[in-house]
Amino acid sequence: MHELSVCQALLAQVTEIAMDRGASAVARINVEVGPLSGIEPALLASAFEVARAGSCAAKATLSITTTVVTISCLTCGAESQTQPNRLLCGACGGYRTRVVGGDELRLRRVEMRLPEARAAATV
């Protein structure tokens, strides 16, 4: 269950961003997770429920955008969508392929609340 480790890394990044911006709290976090990242979205979501306690994201919601495995064939150049354990070209069946999507594991967006004083200052 390394999703908890990943959640801790996620919260460290989010906390750094929130502190940089002087945010009072984090409202929403969006991450992108591909099937080849080795991370199970459902487990990440439940790990987040545990990991967020006591952080600036304690009341934040986590949304997970999943991607599909997309490969590009180095032999015939075709691009195809496929399963994580079948990275063979959909057109020519070749195995010399490059993963162009589906291995993402990244923080995409953070939505934060700013304190009243700062909000007023930015008017």
Added chain:
Amino acid sequence: MCQTCGCTITPGNAHLSLNQNGRTEEVIEVLQDLLAANDRVAMHNREHFDEHGVLAINLMSSPGAGKTALLEATIVALGDRYRIAVIEGDLETDNDAARIRAHGVPALQITTGTACHLDAHLVHRALHDLPLAGLDLLFIENVGNLVCPASFDLGQHRNVILLSVTEGDDKPAKYPVMFRAADLVVLSKADLLEVLGDFDPGQAAAALRALGRDTPMIRTAARRTPELGLWLDWLEQELAGRRSNAQTQLPESAATVAA
């Protein structure tokens, strides 16, 4: 930058960013790898290894595939020609490190408690207690697990994954993330192939190939009648590659110092 020009504000999220009193919410587009912190430390570890001309190999498999046995047999075969050290990762016990030390090779045990994998930070901490000077080869024996260790770069130069023939030959299809990370797949306990009769190395190779990689797969046996030839050849090739790398890099670093 996007926060300055407001290009992240869309009709869908504008209500979050603006209200009558000015901004009370801020939306930041990040696009940062979640394991960036681990990867930074891994790169730092790799610099340590390169600095000392050490070849670092991350050994992964399911529990009981024979990682420690392969290391013991490797130390017996190469120990008089290369200086070897081992970092052992387990949830509990010092047993594996003790087995390695019994062969006169330095071994450092990392016990992860409940964590199912080693990460770059754990390895970095271990390096403080394991002098790299004078070493040729460092094995990092990861926690036995075909899932979690795949996601964490430790700073190794090569990933070696053991698939013992007592497991299923469809393991690469079941654990694609792990097997995709392999630079070499070792069919361990290969002397049992005949006895078991239900592991088809051809199937394992096909499942590996289906991951879009031309990863080499070799057989080993570490006990009774050891069969290590191809494994030792691969190691020696990697060691030679690292040495010639170190030599070509030397003038560059000397030039940097001079500059």
